[in-house]
Amino acid sequence: MTELAIPNQQRGHELAVAQPSPLVQFAMEAQQAEQIANVLARSSFIPATLRGKPQEITAAILAGQELGLPPMATLRSIDIIQGTPGLRAHAMRGLVQSHGHTVQVVESSDTRCVMRGKRKGETEWQQVEWDLERATLLGLTGKSEWKRQPRTMLVARATGEICRLIAADVLYAMPYASEELDTETQYSAEVTVNGRATAADIIRRETSPPPGEAQAATAPAPAATAQLREISMLMTACGITAHTGKGSTALNEKARFEWLSDFLARPIEGTTKTLTTDEADRVLAELRARQLEIAQQRAELEKQIGRLFDGMDKPMSGADRLRDLSLLLDRTISGPADLSDQELSEVAAILADCQGQTAAWDAALQAAQEQRQQGGGE
Structure with a gap:
């Protein structure tokens, strides 16, 4: 071996040893995620709840990376509800299946859902069942989504439970399905000795009604602050309250209440706090559909402009x-x-x-x- 080759070999050894630590690697990835987030925060292609919030987008991208999801798939698959991130049920099922585990729907109707699953390499099946009786015991069936689409909500609940049972190691960073988290449901703050709730803790809390839970009041529940905040953002994104400049505040307020009154077929004046949870859900569903349509039209216009320039x-x-x-x-x-x-x-x-x-x-x-x-x- 020549004298020239020896220093090269030593330098190669030094480079091999000087690999960044996991913490340094995470910091580098966080920097890159932040750069991406700063761009995406201005885009209409991300959920309205994340728009203009690069820090939350960064955290979502990093959380998705831990699960093996690319950035855009992450933002389409993760919801942040009351500060808690959750995977949408279809994304959770797809993620577990991508690791080789099996999840199957055995039975699905408006009153009952049975799902089963097994880990990769195992032959024994685990099975879970969600029906309206169980959902009623937990106080879920009074919520608007359960009234409108009970089959979907039963599948979502069963999905979350079976995926945690067979693949808690895949979902340890995000054990909830988005459909299990909503602004009307309260979750216990109990933790294990290491400060983190286990999958067993989560399942136990979901299958047992909270102690001393009072009966639901007969009066309609008022809309949650998070719902009203999203309605305001979506109204701006959809062009309903798009006035700017002098006098824009009064014009936007007028437009806001006129649109709500027309859509809900009852007078809405002075404040949106008079909306009920069900009404807010209906408004959000309409505005989200409009936002998606606008985003699709915008994307087509951008492509058209590109083709015309070409x-x-x-x-x-x-x-x-x-x-x-x-x-x-x-x-x-x-x-x-x-x-x-x-x-x-x-x-x-x-x-x-x-x-x-x-x-x-x-x-x-x-x-x-x-x-x-x-x-x-x-």
Whole structure:
């Protein structure tokens, strides 16, 4: 071995030894997750409850990474309810199955769900059953979701229980199904000696009614603060309360109460705190559906604009496109997220009118600048 090879070998050994510790590796991953979160926080493609909250998005991405989920799948699969993260039932089932374990629906109806599961490599089946009698004992059937879709809620409860029974090691970082967590359900704060609840603790609490639980009041339950907060955010996202500038507060309040009164077919005035839980659930379902439709329309517009730019008779780089959009709209545009829904529609219409001619596009930019100058001169 040559003298030159020996130092190289030593340096290789030193590099091999100097691997980052798990904590340092986690810190590096957290930095990368934060960078992703800062971008996603401005996107309409993430749930409204996470929009504008990069810290919570970062935590969700890191939690999903521990479960083996990529970032976007994580944000579509995890809900944070009263500070507790939960996997949606279908995501929990898929995650357990991805590790080779088996989960099967034996029976499912509006009154009963039976599911069974077994660990990879084992032959013995575990089986759980959820029916309306059990849900009633736990005070669940009075909730709006249970009234509207009892079969789905029974499947969700059974999914959470069977997945924890057969694959607690897969779900240790997130043992709850989202459908098991809601703003109307209270969970015991008991913990084990090491400060963490085990799967057995969770299952025991779910199958036993809390001691001294009072009978539900006959009066409709008022909407929870978290529901009202999400309604407010979704109304803005859906353009119902999109007024800005002088007098916008009064205009938005008027729009808010008019929309709610029309949708719920009863007068809503002065405050949304008069909404019941059931009414808030109905409003949220409608607004979430509208938000999804808007997001789909926006995504299609962004694709259309990309195709129209690609079809220009002279190639335009990404930097050229952003520069021209900044000139057209008279402000810095760093990406599609900086454009409002209306601006996206207008840009798509202008590009379509240009019919792939760069000269026509340049003329449209010039006309927009001249119009602003004339407006400023007046």
